Amino acid sequence: MRTVYVNGTFLPEDQAQISIFDRAVLFADAVYEVTAVVGGKLLDFDGHMARLRRSLKELDMVERFSDQELLKIHRSLIEKNTLQEGLVYLQVTRGVADRDFDFSRLDADPGLILFTQAKDLINNPLAERGQCITLVEDLRWARSDIKTVQLLYSSLVKSRASEAGADDVWLHRDGKVTEGSSNNAYIVTDNNEIITRELSRDILHGITRQAVLNVARLHQMKVVERAFTIEELRSAKEAFSTSASGFVNPVVRVDDQEIGTGQPGIVTKLLRANYIAASLRTAI
Structure with missing residues (x-):
């Protein structure tokens, strides 16, 4: 059984x-962060904490x-759960108060929750075979x-995609891809x-x-x-997503159409290998 952390207590x-x-x-x-753990060490921890501060401020x-x-x-949870590879989830809430939309006069201690999830990150089957995705209008x-933590729309469309046999969903507005349901989205052109x-309010940084x-x-x-x-995506040489839990994952099919050769591409494989190597060198 896992040990978790809730408001000051393991x-x-x-x-x-x-x-x-x-x-x-x-x-x-509430806001949250998810930090990858490989070899019992945290990847990109400083970056996740900087983004946490930004979310809190916003x-x-x-x-x-x-x-x-x-x-x-984080380190205590990793040790208590003997976690070698997986994720540490962190959530900060505004705190406890009677139900009221207005929080301007709220004087409550923020809530803090953390737990671990064991997961294969390096030997990820999706990285080997590539993802099949569907396209859905971005209504977030x-x-x-x-x-x-307000992830209802992403949960809804991802669940529907799973029921239809797809691995994930990429979202679009006005004919242009914004990002995945829980990841950032990329294409690779014929000239690599x-x-x-670009960073904006439309996507997660x-x-x-x-x-x-x-x-x-x-x-x-x-x-x-x-x-x-969407047209550029369908005609791309390669496509892939990035996230803390997936690292770099190839996309080989969009709806009923193959991307490139229909297999994980060379650029994507190289990026994944180089990212993992660089992250392990700086893990803490």
């Missing part, structure tokens, strides 16, 4: 409880936990750059340009995204940050 998962009046329950009023939430405090909790709220949507683009540029790969169309 305890068995079957004993973990939160208040029914926590605003995360009532309003999805939602006018109180910062009560230092990076060092959070790192200590307009602040997709804030990493909130890597294209991904992915920590793995930034790390992968840094690796690509370090290896003299051409990166273009702009929106790409």
Whole structure:
């Protein structure tokens, strides 16, 4: 049984409880981060904490936990659960209060929840065979750059895609791809340009995204940050997604059409290998 962390206490998962009046329950009023663990060490931890601070600031939430405090909790959970490979999930809520839309006068301690998930990240079957995805209109709220726990639309479309035999969903607006249901989206052109949507309120500012683009540029790969169309996706040489849990995962089919050869491409494989190597060198 896993040990989890809830509001200052480590305890068995079957004993973990939160208040029914926590605003995360009532309003999805919470933000979160997921950090990968390989070899018992955290990948891109500083980046995840920097994005956490940004999410808190954008939602006018109180910062009560230092990076060092959070790192200590992460490491304790990894040790207590003997986690070698997987994920650490962190959630900060606005706190407990009677139900009221207005939080401007709220003086509550923020909630803090962390738990681990064991998962094969390096030897990911999707990286070997490639993902089959479907395209769905992006109907999320307009602040997709804030990493909130309000993931209902992504959960809905991803579940429907799974029922239809697909691995994931990529979202689009006005004929252009925004991102995946829980990842950033990319195409590779015939001249090996890597294209991904520029940072804005339309997409999550992915920590793995930034790390992968840094690796690509370090290896003299051409990166273009702009929106790409559905037509460009369908005619791309390769396509892939990035996320903390998937690293770099190829996309080989969109709806009923193969991308490129219908197999994971060379550029995607190289990026995945180089990202993993770079991340392991800097893991803490």
